[in-house]
Amino acid sequence: MVTAATAAPERPRRRSRRARREALIFYLCVAPWVIGFVAFTLGPMVASLYLSFTRWDMLSAPEWVGLRNYIKIFTDDPNFYQSLKVTTIFTLFSIPLRMITALFLAILLNEATWGVDFFRTVFYLPAVVASVAAAVLWTWILNPRFGPVNGALGLLGIQGPRWFSDPNYALWGLIIMSVWNVGGEMLIFLAGLKGIPRSLYEAAEIDGAGRLARFFRITLPMLSATTFFNFVMSVIGAFQSFDAAFVISTARAGTLGGPAKSTLLYMLNVYNEAFNIANMGYATALAWILFAIIFVLTLAIVRSSSLWVYYESERR
Incomplete structure (x- = not known):
């Protein structure tokens, strides 16, 4: 006991x-x-x-200014609105082009019967090239005098634009360049395609569905979760774009965000305020506004996902 x-x-x-x-x-x-x-x-x-609530030049002690930085951004800073406009245009055009290109390449690799490993490596290779090196390469590709793009246009009797030296074409050059490194999105789409049961395509084919019908009725709905992930990450990445615009605008136009502020992306404006003007307090206020913009956009995309994203586990 x-x-x-x-x-x-x-x-x-x-x-x-x-x-x-x-x-x-x-x-x-x-x-x-x-x-x-x-x-x-x-x-x-x-x-x-x-x-972000101070005035600080990185040398002296920060001086508290309250909401003055934020008030100035919204009421007395044309660069803020210009950079937001340029970034919005860049995002609206680059993301659809990137997504379509990545999905197209992924479908090609998924349907291929030979050389898959080789072409997968070739398509992904631009994604691992340093962004600065890629920007330098594209200044040559889109060079108005001896670049291969304008050379090909010349053979067709078309006068090629001056690209990064022309305010009307500089941003479009950045958009075209952004499509080049879609390797990451392509691999994610490819993984999603591999996860679609072949039985769905076989059943649709027996029912007489053509390629387009199978793509829109099976592939796109089953890839909606993958598309959602790629879309969210692309939006975040587009608003944070910096390297290519920095290298190209300073190399070709000679001014940050040039020519005529046509490539002044939001992060270029933040960089300019922080390191060229030495106004770090103001730059951090700009950065927090960007954080708020990205947060709101991401939240809106996530909230809307229930309307168009298919999750197999939720249908069981």
Whole structure:
């Protein structure tokens, strides 16, 4: 009786000791991530939010100005509206072109019977090329005098534009360039295509459905979740575009966002305020407005996804 009475409390004690040990191991495992997140993400975000309410030139101490930066952005900053307009146009045209191109290449690879590995590597290769190197390459491809694009147009009797030196064509050059590195989206679409059961196509073919009918009735609906992911990431990436516009505008037009501010993307404006004008407080306010724009757009896309995204698990 004594042994049974003393053994009963031993089990909960052993369990609590084991639970404490497991909890300690858990906290030790997640500690590096938590420390890194606080030090390199959460901490800088909180600091930048504070700086957005200050005037700071990175040399002297920040001076609190309250909402003055935000008021100036909306009431007395033509560059803000110009950069927002340019970025919106860039986003509206580049994303559909990128998505269509990526899906087209993915379908080609999915239907191919030979050379799949080779062409998959070739199509993905531009995505791993450094963005600065790609921008330099495209300044040559779209060079108005000796570039291959204008050379091909000349053979057809068409006078090629001056591309990055012409305000009417510079942004379109960036849009064309953005379609070049769709390798990431292509691989994601390809993975989605591989997940569509072949039995659906076989049943549709037996019912007499043609290629277009199978594409619009089976492929697109079954790829809607993949399309949703690619679309969200493309919107975020388009609003954060910087490298190509920076290299090309300074190399060809000689001014940041040139010519005539036709390539002044939003992030170029933030960079200009932060490092050329040394107005870091104002630049962080611009950055937080961009964060708010991307957050609202992403939230709207996610909320609307229930209307057009098909999840097989939700239909069971």
